[in-house]
Amino acid sequence: MRWLPLESNPEVMNAWASALGLSTDAVSFTDVYGLDPELLAMVPKPVYAVVMLFPISKEYETARAAEHERIVDQANRTVVPDNRLIFIKQTISNACGTIGLLHALANNPKIPITEGPLTHFVEQCRSKTPSERAELLEKDGAIADVHADLAQSGQSKVPSLDEVVDLHFVCFVKSHDPATPAEPARLVELDGRKAFPIDHGPMLSCQ
Template identity: 30%
Template sequence: MMSTPSTNQSSWPWCRAQHTLSSSSRLLTRTTPLRPKTSPLARERQRLLNRKTYSMEGFDDLYPTDQPVLWFPQTIGNACGMVALVHALLNGSLRERLVPSSPLAELLDEALKLPLPTQHADLLYNSVVIENAHSKAAARGDTAAPDAQDPIGYHFMAFVKGTDGNLWGLDGSFGGMMCYGPVGEGEDMLSSKVLDIGVRRFIKAGEGSSEFSIIALSEGEE
């Protein structure tokens, strides 16, 4: 669902985003690295963007006032993996499992007090704790990280379940947020119907490509 490199710029000196992402049984988070517009994945993303979506242009006016999902517009260069992971952790049932008073729990508490996506973006951008954690994770990677200002033909997004019971696709860049439809009673994020309206179309578009990945955040057995 990503077609072109993000145009968002950042002054974060540590912005060395690793391309890892997450998803979950109830909260399917998905990552899709893409090449520019010619790839099947890019075309699929563009096709879906022609549907009703909350875009980056005027997003404060379009953002639902009841906040069915928390959306963080990406204002940090080459950090789409981190932004997608934040979307995965701070939406759906996973938010209930955050350790109280932990950095993520505090980020969630602060974000829920803010009504506008621009405020969410500033909150994430100014988080020293998130910056330091991201820096340490990026430094452990085997691949040389790009500069924060370098254009990259890859991108990550997340699929999450909103408080309104719908499946939402959250993209930190210009794609914004898109409602795919309801998650039925008794269904979770890995049920066949939910996969059909969301992730499977990307799996089909990315078939045979080594530049495609999906990772799930799911509950383990205790």
């Protein structure tokens, strides 16, 4: 199964989210222009998630494989338990944009979302495995239709359906361990091409 890719554009992302029930007057996606303090200061607060687009390279794929082996071998805290976050495996080509947005919204229950296709999908996901959630997404016509519609918008030329796209979206969210509520939130990477969520350690700030 293959979809057209979404453009990395706040207008496209907000239209996607609004179509599925997000009140973008209260919470919206915006550009992050850089990691310098003065540029980060321009980002509205609070920040619920970061959706990042980057190019896939041979070097990245090598590093991804090495990371997987290291985590599996060490069985350390870099793996987040399944019951703490909704993590969706990517089985649809070019669906990483929608999966990144789903990860951002599904793992932030304080974000106001009107009851509808998105809230229904998230509720179905709660008792499922990452692979079962991928199957739910494959069969979800409402989300597929919104993705297809918004993939035709934006400022970039729309690629053909069979064109190889070497760009990938991932999402970073904060996660609290219920067993240790006094500890700082953890920064967790949600990448549907990886086997599991990746815990990158404690956050210095939750803003």
